[in-house]
Structure formats: structure tokens, C-alpha cells
Amino acid sequence: MQIVQQIIFVIALAVAIYIFxxxxxxxxxxxxxxxxxxxxxxxxxxxxxxxxxxxxQTKMVARPIPAILHFFVYTGFILINIEVLEIMIDGIFGxxxxxxxxxxxxxxxxxxxxxxxxxxxxxxxxxxxxxxxSRIPRFHKPEMKGWPTKDATIILIVEIVLMAALLxxxxxxxxxxxxxxxxxxxAGSFPVSQYLVPIFDGFSDGSLIAMERIxxxxxxxxxxxxxxxxxxxxxxxxxxAFPNTFYSNLKPKGTIDNNAAITNEVKxxxxxxxxxxxxxxxxxxxxxxxxxxxxxxxxxxxxxxECGRCTSECPANQTGKLLSPRKIMMDVRDRAEEVGKRxxxxxxxxDNKNLLDYxxxxxxxxxxxxxxxxxxxxxxIDPLDIIVQMRQFLVMEQAQAPSExxxxxxxxxxxxxxxxxxxxxxxxxxxxx
Amino acid sequence: xxxxIHIPTVAELNGKGQPVEVLFWVGCAGSFDERAQKITxxxxxxxxxxxxxxxxxxxxxxxxxxxxxxAGNEFLFQMQAMNNIAIMNGYGITKIITTCPHCFNTLKNxxxxxxxxxxxxxxxxxxxxxxxxxxxxxxxGDYKGKKITYHDSCYIGRANGIYDAPRDVLKKLxxxxxxxxxxxxxxxxxxAGGAQIFKEAxxxxxxxxxxxxxxALETKADVIAANCPFCMTMLRDGVKHFxxxxxVEVLDLAELVxxxxxx
Numbered sequence: 001m002q003i004v005q006q007i008i009f010v011i012a013l014a015v016a017i018y019i020f021x022x023x024x025x026x027x028x029x030x031x032x033x034x035x036x037x038x039x040x041x042x043x044x045x046x047x048x049x050x051x052x053x054x055x056x057q058t059k060m061v062a063r064p065i066p067a068i069l070h071f072f073v074y075t076g077f078i079l080i081n082i083e084v085l086e087i088m089i090d091g092i093f094g095x096x097x098x099x100x101x102x103x104x105x106x107x108x109x110x111x112x113x114x115x116x117x118x119x120x121x122x123x124x125x126x127x128x129x130x131x132x133x134s135r136i137p138r139f140h141k142p143e144m145k146g147w148p149t150k151d152a153t154i155i156l157i158v159e160i161v162l163m164a165a166l167l168x169x170x171x172x173x174x175x176x177x178x179x180x181x182x183x184x185x186x187a188g189s190f191p192v193s194q195y196l197v198p199i200f201d202g203f204s205d206g207s208l209i210a211m212e213r214i215x216x217x218x219x220x221x222x223x224x225x226x227x228x229x230x231x232x233x234x235x236x237x238x239x240x241a242f243p244n245t246f247y248s249n250l251k252p253k254g255t256i257d258n259n260a261a262i263t264n265e266v267k268x269x270x271x272x273x274x275x276x277x278x279x280x281x282x283x284x285x286x287x288x289x290x291x292x293x294x295x296x297x298x299x300x301x302x303x304x305x306e307c308g309r310c311t312s313e314c315p316a317n318q319t320g321k322l323l324s325p326r327k328i329m330m331d332v333r334d335r336a337e338e339v340g341k342r343x344x345x346x347x348x349x350x351d352n353k354n355l356l357d358y359x360x361x362x363x364x365x366x367x368x369x370x371x372x373x374x375x376x377x378x379x380x381i382d383p384l385d386i387i388v389q390m391r392q393f394l395v396m397e398q399a400q401a402p403s404e405x406x407x408x409x410x411x412x413x414x415x416x417x418x419x420x421x422x423x424x425x426x427x428x429x430x431x432x433x
Numbered sequence: 434x435x436x437x438i439h440i441p442t443v444a445e446l447n448g449k450g451q452p453v454e455v456l457f458w459v460g461c462a463g464s465f466d467e468r469a470q471k472i473t474x475x476x477x478x479x480x481x482x483x484x485x486x487x488x489x490x491x492x493x494x495x496x497x498x499x500x501x502x503x504a505g506n507e508f509l510f511q512m513q514a515m516n517n518i519a520i521m522n523g524y525g526i527t528k529i530i531t532t533c534p535h536c537f538n539t540l541k542n543x544x545x546x547x548x549x550x551x552x553x554x555x556x557x558x559x560x561x562x563x564x565x566x567x568x569x570x571x572x573x574g575d576y577k578g579k580k581i582t583y584h585d586s587c588y589i590g591r592a593n594g595i596y597d598a599p600r601d602v603l604k605k606l607x608x609x610x611x612x613x614x615x616x617x618x619x620x621x622x623x624x625a626g627g628a629q630i631f632k633e634a635x636x637x638x639x640x641x642x643x644x645x646x647x648x649a650l651e652t653k654a655d656v657i658a659a660n661c662p663f664c665m666t667m668l669r670d671g672v673k674h675f676x677x678x679x680x681v682e683v684l685d686l687a688e689l690v691x692x693x694x695x696x
Contacts, residue, residue, distance in 0.1 A: 062619070254588055256502060262508055263511055263547065266515060269512075286505065318644065319640065319641050320636075322637075362636075366634070368641065371591040375618050391505030401506075405504045412496045418461055418631055421465040423492060424492060425464075425465065426492050429459075429473055432470075
């Protein structure tokens with residue numbers, strides 16, 4: 001019987017890892033549909049940013065309550081993984097609490113994990129409360145209707161159920177340990193699950209072993225299923241938060257990179273000596289689809305966990321405009337998924353769709369480029385960079401700027417100022433001082 | 434009224450063979466906008482008062498291209514930038530002071546990769562430096578007992594991380610500095626950025642500048658301090674929206690400093 005369990009476990013584990021790796025591979029491929037952007041400079045600063053922002057969660061603290069709750073779930077997730085490692089070893093080798101030999105350290109660790117499990121549970125319950133009872137506005141913006149809200153609910157409920165299974169498993173285990181049941185050697189301390197003992201104490205050894213096994217299997221299969229849910233979910237941020245912050249923009253936020261292809265065009269036009277007249281002209285200006293964006297823009301989209309801090313800080317959104325930086329990120333991800341699905345099916349030809357089928361020019365033109373969104377994002381996502389690239393497409397490829405902006409462009413071209421003042425008046429103020 | 438001040442151009446000093454230490458980049462708003470000209474004049478008076486060797490480009494100055502770039506016209510931006518760089522490099526400019534955060538950001542962050550490398554300083558930081566060096570003192574207690582609130586412009590604040598310099602300057606005025614609810618890194622935009630000032634806002638429930646002015650008025654401050662000519666326009670319009678223009682003044686840091694020095 002034991003060996004059958006071991007075989008089933010190994011197969012389940014292998015299948016789960018295989019499918020997960022395959023789906024992560026697809027996301028990687030989708031991210032690399034974006035254009036090159038060298039983000040490998042200044043490695044020490046990059047490591048520091050990742051440690052601070054992703055590992056240290058420094059940008060979460062701007063909002064203390066969710067920061068604390070998220071910290072519970074986050075540390076719970078990272079540390080309980082150590083116990084998951086033991087569960088895997090037990091599963092493969094048919095052992096019972098493989099690390100028990102560590103003695104008091106082990107007991108302390110298991111006790112600590114139980115406390116963490118409760119904190120995760122509490123965190124998730126409060127997160128659900130905030131979302132559905134306090135109805136915090138950023139969770140109920142239009143872009144959150146349907147799947148995004150369902151996704152959030154699934155994540156929180158699965159985490160609650162998994163933690164509950166872990167605690168119930170420990171409750172059964174400790175009763176079996178106390179009764180001296182075969183295979184259940186004394187190990188671990190159970191500061192939380194001891195309170196669940198009365199629920200299970202009345203059962204026979206046989207029923208308890210069955211229940212312990214059921215909870216054990218439920219917990220680990222739950223984790224493997226959840227692992228495979230990640231690539232389909234906003235919850236993928238638990239993985240991408242780290243590379244995404246590593247590849248953060250390290251320049252001052254105000255910098256919008258100069259488009260190098262355009263630089264050569266301008267230099268050629270101005271007949272500057274360092275222009276390269278033989279360089280091929282750029283295929284297109286700005287971004288109309290994900291393939292025009294950089295890989296980092298697409299990674300940003302896959303990293304977004306739709307918390308909506310960007311949107312709630314956005315001045316346009318706060319004053320009732322259509323723009324929501326979070327929606328920009330969700331649209332980019334949805335479009336990348338759509339393009340990726342076609343590639344999965346081996347379809348190479350384009351589908352005549354682009355990002356503008358997902359988001360409107362009204363959204364793009366409402367942006368103040370104020371960087372409130374990039375400042376607010378706990379994992380350094382940059383919606384502004386995408387907005388500017390799409391504006392470039394609208395202006396330079398489609399000549400679709402709002403008419404007042406076209407007027408502004410004309411004024412700059414003719415008078416060297418965005419307004420219609422004669423350039424000769426530029427220093428008029430000096431005569432009045 | 435003091436004697437009229439002569440503001441030299443770089444070309445003029447160059448013609449006389451005189452070196453120019455600092456280029457005062459006036460910017461389009463500072464040059465043409467009637468209200469912003471007052472900021473320009475205040476800053477020029479401060480520089481003159483301190484005997485700084487400065488000059489302007491005058492008619493040779495042209496838009497940095499910032500609004501074009503933010504609106505998506507990268508082509509026009511780079512043309513403007515390269516023309517300006519050619520002129521400044523031709524004169525051997527090394528240091529620039531500007532009263533416009535947008536010019537500051539573009540000159541400092543976006544000109545270098547196009548060949549324009551200068552030490553660019555926004556006047557908030559410059560004024561703070563002058564105070565720290567003991568060059569600028571505040572004789573007149575014009576603002577004593579008054580309440581001043583400070584509006585962080587996006588392009589000095591978040592875009593370039595300058596939060597303390599303007600506050601340090603304001604603290605010297607002997608006034609009570611009250612913070613806005615959304616300040617520093619969480620400072621709310623005035624509504625002008627990203628070329629918005631040149632167009633009608635998209636459909637919404639409220640204008641951004643009205644929202645921000647409302648917040649500023651809630652502080653009951655006598656003065657709203659700004660550091661950007663565009664914020665100035667937006668906040669003034671916002672204050673007017675609430676008919677408070679007679680009670681609450683919107684002033685630039687340069688103006689506050691000039692007033693406190695009787696310039």
C-alpha cells in the first residue's frame with residue numbers, strides 16, 4: 001500500500017512539474033515577443049533593488065494594513081515551502097516527517113509554521129473581507145468585473161483551504177503520535193493544531209490514519225494544482241516579482257528613453273555629420289501591438305497582480321476619467337495571451353488585431369505622465385512607458401493626436417514654443433524688468 | 434522700484450569675449466506666459482542680486498521639446514533637442530539653471546544621450562544651495578505667522594526625487610509650513626503634465642486642477658507655493674474655481690524668496 005502511494009505521488013509530482021514548466025515556457029516565449037531592451041547594466045544596483053522591493057517589500061508599506069496582511073501571507077508562503085519540501089521527501093520515500101531527526105529545531109520549526117499557517121489564514125480571510133465586505137474601491141473598478149475578481153477569490157479561498165488542511169493533518173498526526181501508532185513517530189510541536197485535537201480524538205486509529213492521509217494528499221495535491229494555476233492567474237506575481245524588480249528602470253522616473261531609430265532619422269534630415277544615411281529606416285514608430293513593446297513591458301504585464309494601487313493614485317482615474325493604469329497592464333497581458341495562443345496552435349500569420357482593440361485612445365490621451373502609477377506599484381511596473389509608446393504610434397504613424405495637440409506641435413515647429421507667440425518676443429520680458 | 438536690470442544674452446557676452454558661468458534657461462512658459470514671466474523676473478533678480486555671472490539664450494532659446502515628447506511626437510522632440518544642443522554646445526555651456534521642472538527634467542535626463550551634457554539645476558535646488566552657503570539671507574519677515582502649503586510638482590518630485598530642497602527654502606521664510614494630504618512621493622498632479630495643459634481634459638467627473646486646488650484650500654493656507662509655471666496656471670485656475678483668488682495666493686518659490694529679500 002505504501003509503495004502504491006509513493007508511485008502515485010512521484011507521478012503526480014512529475015506531471016505537475018512538467019505542465020508547470022511547459023506553461024512557464026509559454027509565458028517566457030510571450031514575454032520575448034517584445035523588442036530588445038538591455039537591462040543588464042549595473043548589476044549591484046539591480047540586486048539591491050530586487051532585495052529591497054521584492055524581497056523586502058519596501059513599497060508595500062505605503063499602505064500599512066494590507067502591507068501587514070500581505071507580509072503574513074508572503075512569509076507564510078516562503079517559509080511553509082520548507083515544510084512542503086519535507087512533504088515531498090515523505091511522499092517520494094514513504095517516510096514520516098523526514099526532518100524529525102533535527103529534534104528540538106524541527107519541533108520549533110513545525111510550531112512556527114503552524115503559527116504562520118494561522119497568520120496566512122487570517123490574512124486571506126481579511127483580504128476577502130476587504131474585497132467583498134469593506135468593498136475597497138480599487139477592487140471594484142470596471143476592469144475587475146468577471147474573471148479578475150473570480151481569480152482573486154479563487155486564490156484567497158485556495159490558500160485558506162490549503163492552510164486548513166495542513167492544520168487538520170497535524171491534528172490527526174499528533175493524536176496518532178500520542179497513541180504510538182505505527183509509522184507515526186513523535187515529532188513536531190503543534191501550538192495551533194492542538195486545539196483541533198478534540199474534534200478528531202474520538203476516531204479510531206484506522207479512521208485517523210485515513211484522515212491524516214486524506215489531508216496530507218489534499219494539501220500536497222492542492223499545492224501542485226495551485227502551482228499549475230499560477231501561469232493562468234494574476235497570482236504569477238509571486239514568481240515574476242523578483243525578476244521584474246531586478247530589471248527595474250534605474251533611471252530617474254522622469255526620463256523617457258530617446259528612440260534611437262528616430263535619432264538617426266532626425267540626424268539624417270538635419271544633415272548632421274554623425275548620421276548614418278544607409279541605416280534602414282525604422283519599420284514603424286511607437287507601439288500598436290505587444291510585438292512593438294519591449295520584453296520588459298510584457299514582463300510587467302505578467303507580473304501585475306491587479307492590486308490597483310496605480311489606478312487609485314492616478315489623477316486621471318481619481319477624477320473619473322477612463323484611464324486606469326492597471327487596465328493597461330491587464331490589456332497587454334490579455335493581448336500577449338491571445339497572440340501566444342495562436343502560436344500554440346502553430347498559426348504564424350497575424351490576426352489583424354492589436355492593442356488598440358483592447359484599449360481606447362481616450363485612455364491613452366488622459367495620462368498626465370505624472371508617474372503616480374510607477375511610484376505606487378509595489379513591484380516596479382511601468383504603465384507610463386507603454387502609454388507613451390502607444391501615443392508615439394498614434395501621433396507618428398496615424399497622425400491621430402487630438403487637434404489641440406497637433407496645434408501645439410505646429411506652434412513648436414514654427415515658433416519654437418507650444419503657443420502661438422512670435423519667437424522674436426521670447427526675450428521681451430527682459431525689457432520690463 | 435529698483436534700477437532696471439540688464440539681462441545679458443550668451444551671444445552678447447560671447448561677442449565681448451566674456452565667459453558665461455551659468456545659463457538661465459527661461460523656458461516657453463517663463464518667456465511668454467504673463468504670469469510665469471513674473472517667476473522669471475523674480476529669479477533673474479535673485480541671480481542679479483547675488484552677482485551671479487549668468488546669461489540667457491534670448492531669441493536663440495527654443496522649446497526643449499518636452500510637451501511634444503510626452504504627447505508622442507518623438508520626432509519633433511528630437512529635432513528641438515538637437516537644435517538646442519547645437520546652440521548650447523556651440524557656446525560651450527556647462528551649467529544650466531531653470532525655473533521649469535519640465536525643461537529641467539528633459540535637459541537633465543533626456544538631452545545627454547543626444548549629445549547635450551550639462552550640469553542642470555532646478556531653481557529649488559539652486560536656492561537651497563544659496564541658503565546653505567549663506568549667500569541668500571532673509572531680511573524681511575513678510576511671511577511671518579502666515580501659513581504656506583507646498584505643492585510638489587511631478588517633475589521635481591517623483592520624476593527626479595527632489596522633495597526636501599523646496600521645503601528647506603520655505604522653512605527659511607519663518608512661516609508655518611503645512612503639508613497637503615497628498616504630498617511628497619504621493620503628491621497629486623496639478624493636471625498640466627503629459628501635454629494635458631494644451632488640450633481639453635478627457636470626459637470625467639472633475640478637473641484634476643480643481644481637485645488639487647480644493648485639497649490645497651482645505652489646509653487654510655494663505656499661500657500655495659509652487660515650483661512650476663504650469664502648476665502655477667493650473668492651481669490659480671483651481672483657486673479661482675472656488676472664488677478664493679483674493680484670499681489665497683499661488684506663488685513660486687523664486688517669488689517668495691525675491692519678496693522676502695525685497696527684490
